[in-house]
Amino acid sequence: MKKNKLSQNFLIDKNVAHKIIREAKLEKQDNVLEIGSGIGILTKIIQPLVKHLIVVEIDKKLCERLSKYFLLHNINNVEVINYDFMKFNFKVNNILKNNAFKIISNLPYSIGTAIIRKILPIENWNIAIFMLQKEVAYKLVAEPGNEKYGYISILILYYTNTKVLFNVKPTCFQPIPKVTSSVIRLMNKHSKYMDPFFFEIIKHFFNTRRKTILNCLSTFKNLGKIRATKIIKECYLNLFLRPNNLTMQDYINITKKIKFMGKFK
Numbered sequence: 001m002k003k004n005k006l007s008q009n010f011l012i013d014k015n016v017a018h019k020i021i022r023e024a025k026l027e028k029q030d031n032v033l034e035i036g037s038g039i040g041i042l043t044k045i046i047q048p049l050v051k052h053l054i055v056v057e058i059d060k061k062l063c064e065r066l067s068k069y070f071l072l073h074n075i076n077n078v079e080v081i082n083y084d085f086m087k088f089n090f091k092v093n094n095i096l097k098n099n100a101f102k103i104i105s106n107l108p109y110s111i112g113t114a115i116i117r118k119i120l121p122i123e124n125w126n127i128a129i130f131m132l133q134k135e136v137a138y139k140l141v142a143e144p145g146n147e148k149y150g151y152i153s154i155l156i157l158y159y160t161n162t163k164v165l166f167n168v169k170p171t172c173f174q175p176i177p178k179v180t181s182s183v184i185r186l187m188n189k190h191s192k193y194m195d196p197f198f199f200e201i202i203k204h205f206f207n208t209r210r211k212t213i214l215n216c217l218s219t220f221k222n223l224g225k226i227r228a229t230k231i232i233k234e235c236y237l238n239l240f241l242r243p244n245n246l247t248m249q250d251y252i253n254i255t256k257k258i259k260f261m262g263k264f265k
């Protein structure tokens with residue numbers, strides 16, 4: 001794989017590294033997952049502060065380098081896993097499977113949102129500190145009516161309380177990336193099970209985000225205009241709103257109404 005595919009922009013500013021880690025409020029008994037350790041600037045600061053640190057890094061050379069470092073320093077609370085995080089199964093790791101944990105990552109930007117989507121439904125993490133492109137960070141926390149508000153913003157809101165903490169300049173990295181970065185904090189709400197229908201509806205709506213919600217809903221599972229109109233009115237919404245005008249609660253209401261119609265079990 002090419003280097004840029006792996007989004008290898010390493011943080012070189014130690015002050016920023018400490019600032020990021022402070023946000024996780026680490027304690028001696030914590031278990032931490034780090035995604036994409038790179039040359040280990042965050043890893044080496046986290047390690048002495050916590051009980052267990054599990055690192056998932058796709059680049060074999062970087063993993064070997066990091067493992068060697070910890071071996072040499074007789075450090076044994078770090079587990080370096082050479083694996084693609086997108087294929088990583090939380091259940092195969094005893095610590096992550098059975099304990100609460102925190103997540104810290106300077107995300108590989110090319111798959112930042114995919115990684116976030118993967119961790120959102122996982123139940124036993126409680127706080128996640130991520131660095132990612134500023135653009136993406138603001139999309140995650142965008143509110144209804146905002147141009148950036150979309151599927152991922154609603155997912156984030158459903159599963160977490162998320163806040164943008166601070167920005168990081170491109171010159172804090174090596175090589176220097178083209179974009180400004182932001183650090184965000186996600187607190188897991190441990191939301192209860194949600195009907196997959198809810199996510200399907202939002203995805204369907206935002207696939208045609210310029211259309212009216214009447215049009216969007218009519219084409220969902222062939223509901224048709226009549227039933228769509230009825231549902232939208234029962235949710236006290238205007239037929240001609242657009243997907244990005246609806247709140248998460250509006251989408252929850254629509255999901256319930258469709259379910260109530262009984263056609264789609």
Ligand code: SAH
Pocket residue numbers: 005006007008009010011012035036037038039040041042056057058059062083084085086105106107108109111
């Ligand atoms: N945490 C380091 C590196 C950030 S760069 C720092 O702050 O400097 C992103 C890192 O993610 C790189 O080391 C890259 O090799 C790794 N990476 C990219 N894709 C990955 C994937 N699918 N799974 C795990 N790690 C990945």
